[in-house]
Amino acid sequence: MLLQSKDVLGLQYMPSEEISYIIESAATMKELLMQSAKKMPHLQGKSIVSLFYENSTRTRMSFELAGKYLGATVSNLGVSTSSVQKGETLLDTGKTLEAMGTDIVIIRHPLAGAPKFLGDNFSGSVLNAGDGMHEHPTQGLLDMFTMKEKFGELKGLNVTIIGDIMHSRVARSNIWGLTKLGANVTICGMDTMMPCAIERTGVTVSNNLIESVKDADVVMALRIQKERQKGGLLPSNREYHTFFGINDDVIDKCKKGVMIMHPGPVNRGVELSSAVMDADFSVIDTQVTNGVAVRMALLYILTRSKNNEA
Amino acid sequence: MKLKISGGDIVNPAGEQFGKLDILIEDGKISAIGKDVGDAERVIDAAGLTVFPGFIDLHCHLREPGQEYKEDIMSGTKAAVKGGYTAVCCMPNTKPVMDTAAVVALVNDRARRAPAKVYPVGAASVGLSGKELTEMGEMSSLGCVAFSDDGHPIESGAMMRRAMMYAQTYGKMIMAHEEDLSIKGEGIMNEGYQSTVLGMPGISRVAEEAMIARDLLLAQTYGLKLHIQHVSTAGGIELIRAAKAKGTRVTCESAPHYFSADDSMCAGFDANTKVNPPLREKGDVKAVKAGLLDGTIDAIATDHAPHHKDEKKIEFALAASGISGFETAFSLAVTNLTDDADKLAELFSVNPARIIEKKSGVIENGSFADITIADMSKQYTFTEQSIISKGKNSPFIGQKLKGVVTHTIVDGELVYEAN
Numbered sequence: 001m002l003l004q005s006k007d008v009l010g011l012q013y014m015p016s017e018e019i020s021y022i023i024e025s026a027a028t029m030k031e032l033l034m035q036s037a038k039k040m041p042h043l044q045g046k047s048i049v050s051l052f053y054e055n056s057t058r059t060r061m062s063f064e065l066a067g068k069y070l071g072a073t074v075s076n077l078g079v080s081t082s083s084v085q086k087g088e089t090l091l092d093t094g095k096t097l098e099a100m101g102t103d104i105v106i107i108r109h110p111l112a113g114a115p116k117f118l119g120d121n122f123s124g125s126v127l128n129a130g131d132g133m134h135e136h137p138t139q140g141l142l143d144m145f146t147m148k149e150k151f152g153e154l155k156g157l158n159v160t161i162i163g164d165i166m167h168s169r170v171a172r173s174n175i176w177g178l179t180k181l182g183a184n185v186t187i188c189g190m191d192t193m194m195p196c197a198i199e200r201t202g203v204t205v206s207n208n209l210i211e212s213v214k215d216a217d218v219v220m221a222l223r224i225q226k227e228r229q230k231g232g233l234l235p236s237n238r239e240y241h242t243f244f245g246i247n248d249d250v251i252d253k254c255k256k257g258v259m260i261m262h263p264g265p266v267n268r269g270v271e272l273s274s275a276v277m278d279a280d281f282s283v284i285d286t287q288v289t290n291g292v293a294v295r296m297a298l299l300y301i302l303t304r305s306k307n308n309e310a
Numbered sequence: 311m312k313l314k315i316s317g318g319d320i321v322n323p324a325g326e327q328f329g330k331l332d333i334l335i336e337d338g339k340i341s342a343i344g345k346d347v348g349d350a351e352r353v354i355d356a357a358g359l360t361v362f363p364g365f366i367d368l369h370c371h372l373r374e375p376g377q378e379y380k381e382d383i384m385s386g387t388k389a390a391v392k393g394g395y396t397a398v399c400c401m402p403n404t405k406p407v408m409d410t411a412a413v414v415a416l417v418n419d420r421a422r423r424a425p426a427k428v429y430p431v432g433a434a435s436v437g438l439s440g441k442e443l444t445e446m447g448e449m450s451s452l453g454c455v456a457f458s459d460d461g462h463p464i465e466s467g468a469m470m471r472r473a474m475m476y477a478q479t480y481g482k483m484i485m486a487h488e489e490d491l492s493i494k495g496e497g498i499m500n501e502g503y504q505s506t507v508l509g510m511p512g513i514s515r516v517a518e519e520a521m522i523a524r525d526l527l528l529a530q531t532y533g534l535k536l537h538i539q540h541v542s543t544a545g546g547i548e549l550i551r552a553a554k555a556k557g558t559r560v561t562c563e564s565a566p567h568y569f570s571a572d573d574s575m576c577a578g579f580d581a582n583t584k585v586n587p588p589l590r591e592k593g594d595v596k597a598v599k600a601g602l603l604d605g606t607i608d609a610i611a612t613d614h615a616p617h618h619k620d621e622k623k624i625e626f627a628l629a630a631s632g633i634s635g636f637e638t639a640f641s642l643a644v645t646n647l648t649d650d651a652d653k654l655a656e657l658f659s660v661n662p663a664r665i666i667e668k669k670s671g672v673i674e675n676g677s678f679a680d681i682t683i684a685d686m687s688k689q690y691t692f693t694e695q696s697i698i699s700k701g702k703n704s705p706f707i708g709q710k711l712k713g714v715v716t717h718t719i720v721d722g723e724l725v726y727e728a729n
Binding site (some may be wrong): 111132135306 | 501502503505506507508509510511512561578579620623624625626627
């Protein structure tokens with residue numbers, strides 16, 4: 001199967017068959033990843049550049065390892081956020097990378113739409129590793145893969161996403177992907193962090209944590225960024241944890257077998273209590289492993305799509 | 311030289327003569343209107359065409375002095391006459407800011423050879439900073455028709471009140487860009503479902519409406535004249551409608567993009583759809599149309615805001631705001647608003663003239679021969695190549711439009727003719 005677009009910009013417009021296919025391929029890649037010798041030839045001769053305009057450890061490392069395990073040449077171009085405004089334009093950076101023979105650019109950018117803009121002006125593939133508050137498609141895919149691994153089926157699954165929905169590209173990608181594959185998505189948080197008209201995406205909106213988690217199969221807590229408090233969207237992390245944090249008392253109200261997820265990095269004691277984070281129903285480490293598998297699958301599918309075009 | 315417009319259909323809601331009559335122009339003025347006006351050296355065959363009093367744009371940016379890479383007075387007015395405008399009001403956000411008589415004089419000087427009349431709108435505050443009043447008296451003597459801090463809303467209510475009062479001293483008014491910057495925050499597009507889905511910070515409609523409400527109260531309480539620029543929301547129009555019903559001395563304009571496009575056009579992150587106020591939602595588009603048709607909104611103004619390609623071929627958040635509007639305004643109105651020529655004449659000519667107190671907007675004996683002739687039924691596809699303004703930034707490129715300006719006459723001189 002080939003993807004219909006040369007770029008992976010988000011899950012909003014990705015057909016559900018493609019999403020399912022990537023998740024299935026990720027399962028195969030995970031088997032390879034679990035081998036002792038992690039060097040496969042799938043991407044031999046391919047050149048991948050990661051272009052990060054925002055700090056990130058895990059996503060960047062995850063992409064880099066995914067590319068290297070499959071034998072690609074992976075290079076990093078770190079760009080400080082300040083040079084978004086000054087310095088070389090993204091248009092020119094794209095042209096430079098193209099002139100250097102880059103097949104795939106993995107981009108993280110603080111501005112929504114930057115990957116789309118790059119993709120429109122770059123003949124290779126562009127993979128969105130997070131753009132502003134817009135989308136983070138590989139995070140959505142790895143979360144869905146992790147859910148599917150445990151529950152076998154996404155259709156009918158009750159997923160509750162908690163926290164700063166407004167600023168979260170992770171939430172948006174999960175909402176698009178999960179609703180497309182038939183899961184029931186509830187989002188929960190305070191109204192200062194709820195984006196306008198979000199219910200039109202097909203989710204249920206709640207301000208009540210216990211109500212929103214009691215029937216959930218999956219509870220996903222989002223990271224609260226430190227600057228939100230300064231921005232006046234919430235008074236304190238303490239109050240956040242009191243009303244929206246996941247601790248043992250909340251787990252007691254959940255169904256048996258509930259799975260706790262978090263895209264990381266976790267603020268211990270804010271989104272999740274330390275006890276919950278370290279409990280066996282938290283799958284945060286599995287999410288990290290699955291992230292590498294999903295990115296291996298996606299890179300492979302993308303380069304193959306490209307080869308078949310030629 | 312005598313010029314005759316022959317066989318056209320005259321639309322003239324502010325005058326007494328209309329219908330299929332000829333017009334004779336001598337020495338820049340209309341010398342006869344009727345069935346048999348005699349011969350002329352030059353005859354425009356206007357059979358099948360509609361003859362309007364010259365269009366007046368209450369709101370444009372000509373960028374000179376200081377940003378001639380975006381537009382200059384000559385290139386801008388050439389685009390204006392192509393759009394049918396015989397006169398344009400240019401905003402003061404030039405570099406340096408048009409906040410002194412010296413800069414107004416420079417603009418007047420550069421405009422002397424321009425094909426359209428240029429009416430400067432001086433800054434209301436020094437440097438558009440909202441702090442100190444400008445020398446509005448001197449600038450009025452040099453021809454400023456109004457004062458505005460366009461694009462830089464006057465944040466202090468006290469300052470706005472003083473600016474309105476001071477302008478009134480010289481028989482002028484403030485044209486207000488209504489926006490509460492604290493409510494706007496970091497917003498770059500309309501706040502709504504689209505901004506949520508695109509993950510771009512939204513601009514609440516309350517940012518515009520709260521400021522409209524404040525300024526309407528100032529106008530109403532102190533009996534001051536106020537002109538509200540580019541109204542874009544249903545709620546804003548409702549506030550103005552209510553104020554007008556109470557007799558408040560308020561007029562307002564909206565721009566073609568507010569009745570021709572909505573925020574779903576931002577979905578591809580195309581920076582040509584970035585404008586301030588932002589493209590709103592379908593309900594607002596409907597309200598702008600209704601407001602224009604029922605007279606709540608007095609005029610269509612372009613807010614022609616030309617930008618260089620490099621300022622638009624960039625990430626949406628970093629792109630400049632604005633749409634190059636002279637060359638599409640009339641077509642967008644015919645295509646998306648109405649083909650009632652009398653209504654169009656009111657919105658493009660009669661009301662703008664009344665607002666800035668110019669003796670135009672009418673076709674009558676002895677008046678300045680500022681005339682716009684159009685083919686109301688001609689259809690075409692709008693292309694980037696056809697744009698003569700330096701600013702090619704339009705979200706309407708590729709659209710099929712109806713209604714084309716064929717001739718523009720300023721002071722009796724044929725300054726534009728479509729080929």
